[in-house]
Amino acid sequence: xxxxxxxxxxxxxxxxxxxxxxxIFSILSFSNFAHGAVIMLGAYIGLALAxxxxxxxxxxxxxxxxxxxxxxxxxERVAYAALRRRRAPSLFLMISAMGCSVFxxxxxxxxxxxxxxxxxxxxxxxxxxxxxxxxxxLDLFAFTVSVGAIFALHLFITKTKTGIAIRAGVNDMTxxxxxxxxxxxxxxxxxxxxxxxxxxxGVFLGIKYLVYPTMGWVTNxxxxxxxxxxxxxxxxxxxxxxxxxxxxxxxxxYLSSVLRDVFSxxxxxxxxxxxxxxxxxxxxxEKI
Amino acid sequence: xxxxxxxxxLACVNMIAVLGLAVFTGFTGLFSLGHAAFVGIGAYxxxxxxxxxxxxxxxxxxxxxxxxxLSSLVIGIPTLRAKLRSDYFAIAILGFGEALRVCLxxxxxTNGARGLSVSELSGPGWIVGTLILSLLVTRNFLKSRFGAxxxxxxxxxxxAEMAGIDLFRMRLLSxxxxxxxxxxxxxxLAHRLAFIQPVxxxxxQSTQLLASVIAGGIGSISxxxxxxxxxxxxxxxxxxxDMWRLPAYGLLLVLIMIFRPQGLxxxxxLPDLFRRRQ
Numbered sequence: 291x292x293x294x295x296x297x298x299x300x301x302x303x304x305x306x307x308x309x310x311x312x313x314i315f316s317i318l319s320f321s322n323f324a325h326g327a328v329i330m331l332g333a334y335i336g337l338a339l340a341x342x343x344x345x346x347x348x349x350x351x352x353x354x355x356x357x358x359x360x361x362x363x364x365x366e367r368v369a370y371a372a373l374r375r376r377r378a379p380s381l382f383l384m385i386s387a388m389g390c391s392v393f394x395x396x397x398x399x400x401x402x403x404x405x406x407x408x409x410x411x412x413x414x415x416x417x418x419x420x421x422x423x424x425x426x427x428l429d430l431f432a433f434t435v436s437v438g439a440i441f442a443l444h445l446f447i448t449k450t451k452t453g454i455a456i457r458a459g460v461n462d463m464t465x466x467x468x469x470x471x472x473x474x475x476x477x478x479x480x481x482x483x484x485x486x487x488x489x490x491x492g493v494f495l496g497i498k499y500l501v502y503p504t505m506g507w508v509t510n511x512x513x514x515x516x517x518x519x520x521x522x523x524x525x526x527x528x529x530x531x532x533x534x535x536x537x538x539x540x541x542x543x544y545l546s547s548v549l550r551d552v553f554s555x556x557x558x559x560x561x562x563x564x565x566x567x568x569x570x571x572x573x574x575x576e577k578i
Numbered sequence: 579x580x581x582x583x584x585x586x587x588l589a590c591v592n593m594i595a596v597l598g599l600a601v602f603t604g605f606t607g608l609f610s611l612g613h614a615a616f617v618g619i620g621a622y623x624x625x626x627x628x629x630x631x632x633x634x635x636x637x638x639x640x641x642x643x644x645x646x647x648l649s650s651l652v653i654g655i656p657t658l659r660a661k662l663r664s665d666y667f668a669i670a671i672l673g674f675g676e677a678l679r680v681c682l683x684x685x686x687x688t689n690g691a692r693g694l695s696v697s698e699l700s701g702p703g704w705i706v707g708t709l710i711l712s713l714l715v716t717r718n719f720l721k722s723r724f725g726a727x728x729x730x731x732x733x734x735x736x737x738a739e740m741a742g743i744d745l746f747r748m749r750l751l752s753x754x755x756x757x758x759x760x761x762x763x764x765x766x767l768a769h770r771l772a773f774i775q776p777v778x779x780x781x782x783q784s785t786q787l788l789a790s791v792i793a794g795g796i797g798s799i800s801x802x803x804x805x806x807x808x809x810x811x812x813x814x815x816x817x818x819x820d821m822w823r824l825p826a827y828g829l830l831l832v833l834i835m836i837f838r839p840q841g842l843x844x845x846x847x848l849p850d851l852f853r854r855r856q
Contacts, residue, residue, distance in 0.1 A: 322670065372836045379666055381609055382835050385792055387613070389831025391786055396824035510676075513669060544820030552680050559653075562670055563660040 293539050299429035301535020302436035303498070306491040307559030308519065308527035309440055309482035315521040316460045317480050320380040323387040324365055326509030327394035328485055332358030332492030333501045334398065337407055350571060351435075354489035362485025363478050374477070379522045399503040407501040409493075430493045435452065440528050440558055443483065457479060511538075586799070587702055588711045589810035591766045596790045596806035597662060597716055597799065598759030599755040602789065604796045605720060606752040607732030610665055611784050612653075612671035615678045616757040618648040618779030620764025622688055625696040625774050630687070637701040639708070646761020647754045650817045654753045659746050675784060680837045700769040710757055716799060719755065728752055739753035762785075782824070793834055800847045 309328060312321040336354035345353065369386045392491045394445065447453040458466045459476050467473045489514075495505060515534045519526025542550040599613045624642035627633040634639070655675040657667055683691040720724060727748050730738040739745050764804045768774045790809050794802030 357732065369832045378835070381607075384609065384664075384668065386789070386832050386835040387833065388647055388785065388788070389828045391828070393825050393828025393832065395826065398827060400822055510669075510672070516671075517666070518752065524842075548680060548684055548821070552677045555677050558673050559670045562662055562666050564658050 294536060296429075297536030298532055298541035299433050299535070300539060301515075301532035302429075302433040302492050303491055304339050304512050304515040304529075304535050305440060305528045305531025306436045306487050306494070307509050308516035308531045309443065309524060310487045310491070310520070310528040311488075311509075311513055311516040313480055314482045315516070316523075317369070317456065317463075317477060318374065318380075318383065320383040320387070321521075322484070322515065323384065323513075324369070324390035324394065324485065325488060326507060327366065327391045328358050328362050328488040329492040329495070329501065329509060330398065330501075331486075332393065332489035333496035333505060334402070334492075335489070336493040337409060337496060337501050340410055341407075349490050349491055351493050354358045355486040357490070358489030358492060359482040359485035361482045362488065364396055366477060366481040371474070388457070395503055402503070404503055409497045409498075409501070427495075428497060429500060430522050435490065437528070439487065442522065444485075444524055448484075452476075452479060511554060514554055517558060518561060520549075583702065585811055587770060588767075589703050589771055591770060591805045592765050592767070592790075592810045593806045594709055594712050596730050596787055596794070597712055598756040598763065598801055599791050600756075600794070600802040601716060601720070601728075601759070601785045604747055604755035604798060605725065605728040605732060605748065605792075607664075607735075607796075608749065608753075609668045609788075610671050610689045611668045611781060611788065612673075612675035612785035613756070613760050613787050614740045614779045614781070615671075615675035616760035617648060617764035617767065617783065617787075618678060618682065618760030618774075618776070619649050619674075619844045620646040620759075621734045621768035621774045621779070622682060622694070622764075623761070624765035625694050626687055626767065628699065629694060629696050635704070635769060638769075639700075639704075640730050640764060642765030642768075643758045643762040646764065647758035650757030651702045653752065658753065661745070671677040672781065674783070675780065678803050679776045679780055688776070691776055693773055694768075695773050696768055698769060698772040705770065707765050708762055712762065713799070713803070716755075716759070720799065724748070724751065732797070734820045775815045786827065787796075793830060798847055830832035 307325070310325050310328075311322060314320075314325070319457060335357035336350045339350045339353045370383055373383050373386060390405050455466065455471045455476055456479070458469070459473060459480075460469065463473060466476070492505075495508060499505070511534065512531070515530040516527050517530070518533055519528070519530025521549045534557075537557070538550050538554060542552045545553075595617050597609065598616070602613070603609055611616040620642035623645035624638035626636075627638045627641055628635065653671055661668060681686050688694055719744045720728070727738070727743050730741065730743060731745060731748055735745060757849070764779075786809065791802045793809075794800075794805035809827075
């Protein structure tokens with residue numbers, strides 16, 4: 291039971307990150323490797339707001355959401371927009387994304403340095419007991435916010451006009467622009483949303499662990515989570531994140547924590563082979 | 579002089595690995611984020627052999643090359659058979675590299691994360707010899723029927739399959755050849771630096787290899803090899819700017835994709851340039 295609760299709390303953060311991946315994948319069908327760097331920058335923004343300006347948790351999250359969102363939009367404008375207009379193969383977009391990730395990560399490394407920073411304590415080190423297992427306040431809060439945010443996004447995508455436009459774009463971008471949708475703006479909105487989720491995930495990761503330049507590495511897990519759920523599917527991203535969180539915690543509790551990452555990657559490879567569309571993904575056409 | 583020689587030798591070792599990746603990414607059109615793992619396998623296989631059993635260097639080098647080639651089958655057979663999307667494949671091979679690093683860090687025969695101090699066996703003769711041999715083999719290999727099949731697959735996998743090319747076998751062959759070259763590079767690297775550590779073979783190195791291939795040009799051997807030399811030698815001369823080397827690689831990848839996706843010598847070789855001028 292304890293393992294399950296811990297797993298779910300880690301899984302909540304994985305889901306937050308996976309949503310960003312899935313959103314961008316669904317609209318541009320490439321894997322945005324720069325997402326991890328955006329999460330990392332979100333965490334640094336949150337950290338700066340918390341330590342320099344002494345803002346409260348709510349404001350820190352809000353600031354980080356806006357900051358990471360803007361970075362993400364900017365990233366798209368600079369690194370992907372030109373390729374997108376030229377209809378370059380997704381391989382080029384991926385290489386460009388990889389370049390962005392390397393650039394951002396190492397620029398932080400070169401300017402701010404490789405020091406580990408900790409957030410000030412927002413939560414008392416108190417534990418809540420839940421069905422006989424203990425859970426820290428932070429984990430409870432992070433989990434609730436994660437699920438809440440994903441639910442809100444789901445509502446946004448299904449109920450608002452912009453949301454409908456996004457779904458239309460996912461289906462057929464050319465058709466969508468013929469119907470009078472400004473696709474450039476649409477893509478910017480999608481990148482802003484993905485960045486916003488990256489900001490929340492970054493702050494939570496920073497509070498739960500620490501803030502350092504390569505923290506974006508955890509997004510490999512998020513990528514796995516997104517693949518488990520099926521890239522491009524929001525409920526899939528949520529489910530994938532939770533499943534991965536629980537499975538990983540099970541492996542590190544009962545087998546060995548060293549094997550945890552090997553396990554995740556093995557699972558990814560196995561999954562890609564037998565279930566390449568994930569649990570809730572749509573049929574992917576491009577096969578190499 | 580010693581220092582310059584060392585830099586040039588290191589650059590030559592890197593050129594062999596980049597040559598390997600150029601076969602795979604440049605000619606077969608698959609994107610890999612894990613080729614440093616094959617360099618690592620070559621380095622550790624040969625390193626363990628010379629360290630524990632005093633195997634002569636020639637056999638260690640051969641064993642490293644073979645081990646890297648064979649290990650590529652472990653990841654290649656399942657993923658290539660499933661015909662994964664190109665980005666899924668890149669992630670799968672990245673996962674392979676990470677899994678390998680964790681294994682190397684926890685095995686006792688590799689001395690774990692502390693690294694292995696091997697003896698310095700690969701002199702300039704070995705390195706330059708291997709480089710020339712690999713260049714010749716690769717050039718002839720790509721000029722053969724296989725090279726043409728690889729290019730066909732890169733240009734249009736569906737059409738290539740329709741024309742009767744066995745995608746799985748050709749891609750696997752390409753992966754094995756490129757991994758073997760990386761393995762040879764690893765074996766030379768280990769016995770040049772005389773010290774290897776699992777962290778030397780991670781995503782950063784894979785990215786550097788990939789950056790060289792992309793910057794040098796898809797579908798070219800000489801382009802990536804020249805760039806590999808520059809990428810290794812230049813940072814050594816600009817030691818004080820070391821911190822900015824990786825950001826520069828990242829920026830370079832983005833700029834190349836936006837402004838010159840064909841790279842330095844895309845689809846061409848160095849001799850072609852001279853021929854055109856005449």
